[in-house]
Amino acid sequence: MSKVKPVRSALISVFNKEGLEPILDELRAHDVAIYSTGGTQKFIEDYGCEVIPVEALTAYPSILGGRVKTLHPKIFGGILGRRENDSDIQEMQEYQIPEIDLVIVDLYPFEDTVAQGLSHQEIIEKIDIGGISLIRGAAKNFNDVAIVASKQQYGDLLDSLKAHQGGTTEEVRRNLATSAFNVSSHYDTAIFNWFNQGNNGSSLKLSETYSTPLRYGENPHQAAAYYGNLDACFEQLNGKELSYNNLLDLDAALALVEDFGTEKPVFAVIKHNNACGFAQRNSVLEAWKDALAGDPVSAFGGILACNQKIDKATAEEVNKLFFEILVAPDFDADALEILAAKKNRRILKLKDFTRNPKHVRTVLNGYLVQDIDNIADRKESFELKTKKAATEQELLDMEFANKLVKHTKSNAIVLVKNGQLLASGTGQTSRVDALQQAIHKAGTFNFSLEGAVMASDAFFPFPDCVEIAHKAGITAVIQPGGSIKDELSIKFCDDNGMAMVFTGNRHFKH
Numbered sequence: 279m280s281k282v283k284p285v286r287s288a289l290i291s292v293f294n295k296e297g298l299e300p301i302l303d304e305l306r307a308h309d310v311a312i313y314s315t316g317g318t319q320k321f322i323e324d325y326g327c328e329v330i331p332v333e334a335l336t337a338y339p340s341i342l343g344g345r346v347k348t349l350h351p352k353i354f355g356g357i358l359g360r361r362e363n364d365s366d367i368q369e370m371q372e373y374q375i376p377e378i379d380l381v382i383v384d385l386y387p388f389e390d391t392v393a394q395g396l397s398h399q400e401i402i403e404k405i406d407i408g409g410i411s412l413i414r415g416a417a418k419n420f421n422d423v424a425i426v427a428s429k430q431q432y433g434d435l436l437d438s439l440k441a442h443q444g445g446t447t448e449e450v451r452r453n454l455a456t457s458a459f460n461v462s463s464h465y466d467t468a469i470f471n472w473f474n475q476g477n478n479g480s481s482l483k484l485s486e487t488y489s490t491p492l493r494y495g496e497n498p499h500q501a502a503a504y505y506g507n508l509d510a511c512f513e514q515l516n517g518k519e520l521s522y523n524n525l526l527d528l529d530a531a532l533a534l535v536e537d538f539g540t541e542k543p544v545f546a547v548i549k550h551n552n553a554c555g556f557a558q559r560n561s562v563l564e565a566w567k568d569a570l571a572g573d574p575v576s577a578f579g580g581i582l583a584c585n586q587k588i589d590k591a592t593a594e595e596v597n598k599l600f601f602e603i604l605v606a607p608d609f610d611a612d613a614l615e616i617l618a619a620k621k622n623r624r625i626l627k628l629k630d631f632t633r634n635p636k637h638v639r640t641v642l643n644g645y646l647v648q649d650i651d652n653i654a655d656r657k658e659s660f661e662l663k664t665k666k667a668a669t670e671q672e673l674l675d676m677e678f679a680n681k682l683v684k685h686t687k688s689n690a691i692v693l694v695k696n697g698q699l700l701a702s703g704t705g706q707t708s709r710v711d712a713l714q715q716a717i718h719k720a721g722t723f724n725f726s727l728e729g730a731v732m733a734s735d736a737f738f739p740f741p742d743c744v745e746i747a748h749k750a751g752i753t754a755v756i757q758p759g760g761s762i763k764d765e766l767s768i769k770f771c772d773d774n775g776m777a778m779v780f781t782g783n784r785h786f787k788h
């Protein structure tokens with residue numbers, strides 16, 4: 279076992295006093311001298327423990343509205359002094375600096391203050407200076423000092439004090455120091471990012487303190503973890519742990535469903551990040567049946583997402599399919615009972631789908647960062663380019679198809695009729711290939727394309743796609759526009775009684 283050092287003195291300075299009581303009990307049981315700052319000192323006194331105000335050490339009051347209270351050589355000397363270094367020992371004696379063996383800090387809540395939208399000055403005042411210095415000083419001297427920089431470490435400290443008669447092992451102190459630098463670096467990243475708002479170019483600082491180890495990555499030989507707070511997103515009601523690929527598909531499913539709002543039921547079936555089934559109907563059950571009908575073969579092992587509560591009738595139908603995940607805002611009790619009968623099946627109740635506003639990926643020896651694509655084109659802003667106007671149903675279907683194509687891997691073509699995804703061509707190296715794939719697929723499941731609409735994620739460089747679409751029976755086309763040969767596609771539509779609208783927004787997804 280690593281070397282145990284007794285805790286004889288502690289400095290406690292915490293913004294949030296909650297949960298300190300068991301630690302005070304333990305410190306009192308071992309006769310530990312406690313130093314503390316204003317509000318924390320009062321809390322400790324009220325709890326009935328003896329406490330020495332830091333002012334008794336520094337001989338200074340807290341000044342500048344609390345900006346300077348622990349920033350003093352007698353405090354930092356007591357924390358940073360090396361207990362086995364002769365010159366440090368001598369200087370500490372000379373300047374009457376007491377050893378401080380344990381430091382407990384809870385920083386000013388900078389991120390919460392920003393999140394609450396408080397004033398600039400209030401945010402600035404919540405940049406902790408003394409506390410962060412205490413944390414870094416104690417963590418640097420972990421050889422002699424235990425640092426608790428967040429409430430999450432209270433349990434570890436208590437366990438150590440209890441197991442080692444009021445002492446800490448080197449292993450515990452080192453682990454606490456690691457956690458402390460995690461706290462301090464995250465805190466400074468949040469401050470930097472707040473100062474750096476809008477100045478995207480200068481540097482990239484990402485910090486996430488929640489993590490979930492994953493069994494493996496995209497393939498079993500790749501180690502992986504998720505950094506983020508999954509508990510804030512979902513409540514897992516059933517099934518085994520989520521995998522790396524599940525998380526990718528879930529993100530794709532939820533981003534897609536989000537674009538359709540919650541007014542009318544939609545069901546999505548996702549495979550490899552793309553929708554292979556999608557429908558919007560008046561009831562959840564109908565939405566499910568028509569989403570599945572889009573491609574009942576690919577749906578096997580898929581990720582299912584719905585924007586409404588799942589009822590028993592829908593659960594009975596969904597239950598007939600082998601699927602990996604169903605995510606929905608809620609489940610009726612009898613529906614959940616049916617769905618949870620298979621123990622591995624993941625059933626997720628959606629709590630909050632707040633997407634990260636930035637999309638980050640590794641490229642070469644660095645990172646690519648972009649805003650997420652959060653444009654959902656509305657039919658009111660479509661620009662009619664052909665003599666023939668689209669019917670009201672075609673307009674609805676084009677808006678629907680355009681939302682789907684935005685969430686489909688490029689090059690992408692999506693074919694839709696009456697609020698149902700008939701087929702799509704995904705991730706193809708040419709737009710013609712994507713269209714041919716979609717037409718072939720629609721044929722596989724006996725969908726007639728007469729009166730269907732076609733959405734393309736980017737412009738048509740040549741009129742070939744509209745020619746093929748026309749032959750297949752497609753009557754209306756939605757695309758961003760912007761090709762120097764747009765006129766050729768428009769002319770073909772005009773000559774053949776088709777409608778075409780431009781959105782002006784390309785939706786590549788690579």
Ligand SMILES: NC(=O)c1ncn([C@@H]2O[C@H](COP(=O)(O)O)[C@@H](O)[C@H]2O)c1NC=O
Nearest residue numbers: 293316317318345346347348349407408409
């Ligand atoms: N200025 C200082 O010297 C200083 N020393 C400790 N703090 C912080 O003061 C807070 C505790 O204050 P109090 O005990 O007065 O409630 C803690 O969040 C701690 O991180 C300080 N405040 C900010 O920097």
